[in-house]
Amino acid sequence: MNITDHEAPLDDEQIDGYIKIDRYNPAKINRIATHYQDILQQLGEDPSRQGLLKTPERVAKALQYLTHGYDLDPAEILRSAMFEEDYSQMVVVKDIEVYSMCEHHLLPFFGKAHVAYIPNGHIVGLSKIPRVVDAFARRLQVQERLTNEIRDCIQETLSPVGVAVVIECKHLCMAMRGIQKQNSVTTTSAFTGAFAQERTRAEFLRLITASLD
Numbered sequence: 001m002n003i004t005d006h007e008a009p010l011d012d013e014q015i016d017g018y019i020k021i022d023r024y025n026p027a028k029i030n031r032i033a034t035h036y037q038d039i040l041q042q043l044g045e046d047p048s049r050q051g052l053l054k055t056p057e058r059v060a061k062a063l064q065y066l067t068h069g070y071d072l073d074p075a076e077i078l079r080s081a082m083f084e085e086d087y088s089q090m091v092v093v094k095d096i097e098v099y100s101m102c103e104h105h106l107l108p109f110f111g112k113a114h115v116a117y118i119p120n121g122h123i124v125g126l127s128k129i130p131r132v133v134d135a136f137a138r139r140l141q142v143q144e145r146l147t148n149e150i151r152d153c154i155q156e157t158l159s160p161v162g163v164a165v166v167i168e169c170k171h172l173c174m175a176m177r178g179i180q181k182q183n184s185v186t187t188t189s190a191f192t193g194a195f196a197q198e199r200t201r202a203e204f205l206r207l208i209t210a211s212l213d
C-alpha cells in the first residue's frame, strides 16, 4: 500500500471502496445551514449565542451524513464482489445494525436487519449485505419500503434462489413524541422465491433467533 495514500486525511470525503461519498458538499451545507438559522430563531432561540453559532452547520453536516445513502448505488455494491461458487445452502447475515430516518417526522428509527439468500451459482462478499442495508437505510425511509428495497436489490442483482429480509426497529417518532410508546418494536419482512415455502422460511426464522452461545 502506498503510505502517503494511507495517511492522507479523509476529512471532508470518504473513499468508500469504490464510491466516493461527497459527504460535506459545501454549497449544500451552506444552503441547509441558512434554513436552520431561521428554524432556531422560529423556535425562540438566539442563533448568535455562542453555543449555537456553529449549530446550523453541524445540523446540515449531520443531515447530509444521515442521508448519504442517496449517493450510493446498492446494486453496484453487490456487483463489486460477486463470486462464482457452488454453494447452495442458505446464507444468513443477522443482527445488522440499522439507523434510518423516518420520512414523516425526520426522526430516527433504529434496530436490526436480518438478511438471507440462497445462492444460485453466485455468492456475494459478506460485507456487501450490510453495505446494501446501509445504502438504503441512510435515506428518508419508512420501514416497509426499506425492507422491500433491500430484498429487491439482492434478488435483481444476484438472482438467487430466494431472498429473506426481516427488520426490527424502534421509531423515535413513536417514543419521544406522539403516542409515546417507549418499548414498542416494529417488525417487517419481505421474501422471494424459495422463502415462500414454509420449511425454508421456518429455517431462516430459526437461524435468526438462534444464539451463537
Ligand SMILES: Nc1nc2c(ncn2[C@@H]2O[C@H](COP(=O)(O)OP(=O)(O)OP(=O)(O)O)[C@@H](O)[C@H]2O)c(=O)[nH]1
Residues within 6 Å of the ligand: 102, 103, 104, 141, 142, 143, 144, 171, 173, 174, 178, 179
Ligand atoms: N408504516 C409506517 N409508518 C411510519 C413509519 N415511521 C413513522 N410512521 C408513521 O407515520 C404516521 C404519520 O401519521 P400522521 O397522522 O400524518 O402524523 P402524526 O400526526 O405526527 O401522527 P402521530 O405519530 O400518531 O402523532 C404515524 O402513524 C407514524 O407512526 C414507518 O416506517 N412505517
Ligand SMILES: [Zn+2]
Residues within 6 Å of the ligand: 102, 103, 104, 105, 106, 107, 171, 173, 174
Ligand atoms: Zn415518524
